Amino acid sequence: MNILIIEDDQRVAELIQRGLEEQGYAAEIAYDGEIGRKLAINKDYQLIITDIILPKINGIDLCKEIRSVKPDIPIIMLTALGRTDDKVEGFDAGADDYLVKPFDFRELHVRIRALMKRNTGQGNNGTTxxxxxxxxxxxxxxxxxxxxxxxxxxxxxxxxxxxxxxxxxxxxxxxxxxxxxxxxxxxxxxxxxxxxxxxxxxxxxxxxxxxxxxxxxxxxxxxxxx
Structure with missing residues (x-):
């Protein structure tokens, strides 16, 4: 599974990348919102992890742009903004999950597995x-x-x-x-x-x-x- 990490803090981005690779995922990093948008739209990822406070394009606008092109891709937001209003704004932009920094990588991994399980296991038993x-x-x-x-x-x-x-x-x-x-x-x-x-x-x-x-x-x- 290929995951895109959009995070301007190099240390945090590389820690996430290393943790994902240790779990058997392929992970690519974009250090600003503009590069993240180009990669997310033009390449095939199964999940996107993005910060909110990013150079060039913030995570909220970025999430909306990705959703307009790829409505079904799972998106997890990582951010230091933990108020209810911040979470609501993130979910309204199209995020599937929202994790507040600092966080334990094990929790991030659990949420990734839950999102992927939901996406691969979706089915309505023929009911539309x-x-x-x-x-x-x-x-x-x-x-x-x-x-x-x-x-x-x-x-x-x-x-x-x-x-x-x-x-x-x-x-x-x-x-x-x-x-x-x-x-x-x-x-x-x-x-x-x-x-x-x-x-x-x-x-x-x-x-x-x-x-x-x-x-x-x-x-x-x-x-x-x-």
Missing amino acids: ILKVADLEMNLRTKVVTRNKTEINLTPKEFKLLEYMMKNCGRVLSRIEIAEKVWDTTFDTGTNFIDVYINYVRKKVDKDYPVKLIHTKPGMGFILKAE
Whole structure:
């Protein structure tokens, strides 16, 4: 598996590269966002690791540009910016996971394996349309509608709603959502899952009298048609 590392700190980049190569991966380094963009778009990688604060093109804009060309490639952001707002911005840009520096390489490796397992193991058992009441999601075209009106979702909002629709009628804890949608351990010191639930709720429920997304205090969230 070939991985691209976009990191301007040479020491950090080489440590990641060495750790990946010891695990049997091929790893290439780009030391600024512009070179990273060219490599990501023109070469074949199975996963991208990028810092946010980069010369020439920052990681947020870089992630958006890569996503516009290669929507399915897994992207992990590494950064010293650990606030909830920073994480939300990273996920909104299209990142699949977000790891705050300093980090243990073992944790990075676990997250890489989780993302690759998810990507290689994806399958809908032939089902391409999910429906709950008048909410409909097409997994092939990535189009979501309610009462035949299209709803525009970010990639992470789409994944969150997809998981909730696949588990319709079941209470989902924040821990489960973090593990299944973000492939990460839930950090009780942040509220980014609540932030995303609110984003999706506004888009799915705000203009409709029948609400589909419900909060179960102390337990989590549930999507159901009442």
